[in-house]
Amino acid sequence: MAVFNFGSINIDHVYAVEHFVAPGETLSSSSYRAILGGKGANQSIACAKAGITTFHVGSINQNDAAMLRPMIDANVNMQFVSKQTELASGHAIIQVNAQGENAIILFPGANHSLTDKCINEVLSQANPEDWVLLQNETNHVDKVIDLAYAAKVKIAFNPAPMTNAVNDLPLDKISLLIVNEVEAMQLTGAKTVELAKQALLEISNNTDVLLTLGKQGVIYLRQQQEVRVSAFNVKAIDTTAAGDTFIGYFLAHFAKHTNIEHALRLACAASAIGVTREGAAPSIPSLDEVEQFLQNHS
DSSP: EEEEEOOOOOEEEEEESSSSSOTOOOOOOOOOEEEEEEEHHHHHHHHHHHEEEEEEEEEEEEGGGGGGHHHHHOOOEEEEEEESSSOOOEEEEEEEEETOOOEEEOGGGGGGGOOHHHHHHHTTTTTTEEEEOSSSSSSHHHEEEEEEEEHTOOOEOOOOOOOGGGGGGGGGOOEEEEEHHHHHHHHHHHHSHHHHHHHTTSTTOOOEEEEEOOOOOOEEEETTEEEOOOOOOOOSOOTHHHHHHHHHHHHHHHHHTTTTHHHHHHHHHHHHHHHHHSSSSOOOHHHHHHHHHHHHHH
């Protein structure tokens, strides 16, 4: 059993600020760091740290190859990661304010160099016990969905960042759709989260929905089943990879058929630990840390 994550690899340029910069404003940063990020890389690290075999499928400029060390250290399998010579690596400009919230600008770069050949090569090694994990920071998301579905490989999709193109994707082929409140309403056109919940369940009888609610916790939806778990109360320092940490931990245990409520609690605990640390990839905790956290909060 494994996760094949077709995901972004970014270099995050992180600036600590008192408040998010306003139009026309010049704002000084109190600190700066360049670290590994990208929803794809973060989610791969979280999956691997949560204890499931994880293959990352992506691309980075060869000059930035040293930035892959956190993925390698987390035991993410990198055989499907290509190193480009011409395209710049994907990167993000991230502001982190005094409340630990973030504002992000993305440049896709090498993340949009996925080829049909690579997709077919990867999926030829997957089987129905495996999962394909996708976000919306790479190219050919539609092709990966179609080909993975044809190969009878289950698909988890986190449509972030949300764009109008997501509405044109074959979402009925998704096994697990993971969205936050804003994404849920954008995707369905609903004006409230409750209406969005109902609309999401109408995508397909085979599509489970994971609706994350930030400080309010998370809801897992499957036809007539609804499981809600509260978030843990911690002091946030940096929320940059909170959602990615949650997704990686949940999918790793969901794929292993762990009890839904326990998988959600593990994921919430991992996310809670992560927001108390700075950075994206560096903030993702180990499984031992998560289990100890749960013991302390039982």
